[in-house]
Amino acid sequence: MTAPGPAASDVLAALRREEHSRLLATLASRFGDLDLAEDAAQDALEAAIETWPRTGVPDSPLAWLTTTATRKAIDRLRREKALTERLARLRVEEDRRTSAPLVRAVVEPDEIPDDRLELFFACCHPTLKTDEQVALILRYLGGLTTMEIAHAFLLPVTTVQQRLVRAKKRLRVTRIPIRTPGPEDLPARLPAVLAVIYLIFTEGYAATTGDGHLRGDLTTEAIRLARIVHRLVPGQPEATGLLALLLLTEARAPARVDDEGLPVPLREQDRDRWDRLLADEGLGLAMEAAAGGPGPYSVQASIAAVHAESRDVESTDWAQIVVLYDLLLALVPGPVVRMARAVAVGRRDGPETGLQQLDALAGEAELERHHPFHEARATTLEELGRGDEARRAWARAHQLTENASEREYLVRRWWDA
Structure with missing residues (x-):
C-alpha cells in the first residue's frame, strides 16, 4: 500500500472517471442485477473514501473495490427475503457462464471478449427498446455522463434522464436477467452494441466537456471493442464498416489538435501527420465492408475513405461524398x-x-x-x-x-x- 494522505482522493477521482464502468460491469455480470451493482459500487466507493486516507491506497485499487463491492452486494442480498432463491440463481448463472462463455462456438478461446463487452450484449435484451439499451449501456457500462449521452443523441439532458429511468424501471418490473446471450442471439443484439461502440468513440473524438478536445482513453477502448466484435462476426459488413470508420477517423488524430491542444478543422490539417498505417488498414476494411452492401457504418467508412485518399480539401471528390x-x-x-x-x-x-x-x-x-x-x-x-x-x-x-x-x-x- 502507498502511504496514507491526499493520494487517496486523487486515486478515487481517477477511478470514478476511468474504472467505475468496469466495476459496474463486473458486478452486474456477477449478480445479474444492475440496481444491485450500482448500490454495491457506491457502497464500496464510500468505504474507500473512509478507509484509504487512513490505511493508504491499495496496490490494486480496482481489485479492492471489486472485492468490497461484492461483499456489500451479498450483505444487501442477505437482507432480502428471497436470498436463497437469488443465490441459487446466481450460482446457476455462474456455472453456465463458466461452461459456455460468449460465442465459444464462433471464435477461438483467446479471442473471447472481456466481461465488459459481454455485458454490452447482455444488456441488449429485446424487452428493452433500442434507444433504452444504448442509453443504459453508455451511462452505466460505457462510462459516459448523462450530458455526454444527451450530446450524442442531440437531446435535452432531461429527456435522456427520463429514458434511463424508464429503462431501469423496465428491468426491475420485468425482472430481466442480465446474462450473457448465446451465439444465436448475437445478430439481433449486434446493432445496439455497434451503436454503443460508435458513440463511445464519438465522445472521445470530440469531448463534450473537460479541458482537452480529444479523449484517447475512449477512442482506444472503442477501437479495441470494435476489433473484438469484428472477430466475433467475421464477414458481417456493418461490424467491418464500423471498425474501418473508427480506424480512418483515428488516423487523423495526430493532426486534429495544434501545439496548444486546440482543435484543427479538417480543411486545415497537415495530412502528412495522419497515421498512414491506421489509414491503410481502414481503407482495406472499408472496401471489404462496401462489398457487403450499403449500411450506415459501411457508407460512413466509404466517406472517410474518400477523405483519407485525398491530398487536401480542394482535391477531395466532393461529388462522390454527396452521393454517399x-x-x-x-x-x-x-x-x-x-x-x-x-x-x-x-x-x-x-x-x-x-x-x-x-x-x-x-x-x-x-x-x-x-x-x-x-x-x-x-x-x-x-x-x-x-x-x-x-x-x-x-x-x-x-x-x-x-x-x-x-x-x-x-x-x-x-x-x-
Whole structure:
C-alpha cells in the first residue's frame, strides 16, 4: 500500500472517471442485477473514501473495490427475503457462464471478449427498446455522463434522464436477467452494441466537456471493442464498416489538435501527420465492408475513405461524398447527416449554395442546439465575406459548447472573423 494522505482522493477521482464502468460491469455480470451493482459500487466507493486516507491506497485499487463491492452486494442480498432463491440463481448463472462463455462456438478461446463487452450484449435484451439499451449501456457500462449521452443523441439532458429511468424501471418490473446471450442471439443484439461502440468513440473524438478536445482513453477502448466484435462476426459488413470508420477517423488524430491542444478543422490539417498505417488498414476494411452492401457504418467508412485518399480539401471528390451522403440519408435520415450533406454540397457547388443548404436546416431544434452546425455556418459565411454574420454564428457556437479547448478555439475564430 502507498502511504496514507491526499493520494487517496486523487486515486478515487481517477477511478470514478476511468474504472467505475468496469466495476459496474463486473458486478452486474456477477449478480445479474444492475440496481444491485450500482448500490454495491457506491457502497464500496464510500468505504474507500473512509478507509484509504487512513490505511493508504491499495496496490490494486480496482481489485479492492471489486472485492468490497461484492461483499456489500451479498450483505444487501442477505437482507432480502428471497436470498436463497437469488443465490441459487446466481450460482446457476455462474456455472453456465463458466461452461459456455460468449460465442465459444464462433471464435477461438483467446479471442473471447472481456466481461465488459459481454455485458454490452447482455444488456441488449429485446424487452428493452433500442434507444433504452444504448442509453443504459453508455451511462452505466460505457462510462459516459448523462450530458455526454444527451450530446450524442442531440437531446435535452432531461429527456435522456427520463429514458434511463424508464429503462431501469423496465428491468426491475420485468425482472430481466442480465446474462450473457448465446451465439444465436448475437445478430439481433449486434446493432445496439455497434451503436454503443460508435458513440463511445464519438465522445472521445470530440469531448463534450473537460479541458482537452480529444479523449484517447475512449477512442482506444472503442477501437479495441470494435476489433473484438469484428472477430466475433467475421464477414458481417456493418461490424467491418464500423471498425474501418473508427480506424480512418483515428488516423487523423495526430493532426486534429495544434501545439496548444486546440482543435484543427479538417480543411486545415497537415495530412502528412495522419497515421498512414491506421489509414491503410481502414481503407482495406472499408472496401471489404462496401462489398457487403450499403449500411450506415459501411457508407460512413466509404466517406472517410474518400477523405483519407485525398491530398487536401480542394482535391477531395466532393461529388462522390454527396452521393454517399444521399445513400446514408436513405438509410438513417437524421439532422447530423443532413448537415454534413449540406456542407459537402457547399464544397461541391460553392459556399453560396452551401449556405442555402445550411439555412434550410436552421429550423431544426436538434441542430439549433448542435454547435458544429453553427460552426459550419460561420465558416461558410466567412468564405462569402460576411464577417458580421460569421461572428454571430461563432458566438452562438461558443454559447453551446462546454469543452474548454473548443471554447477557446471558437473565441479565437470569432475574434478573427
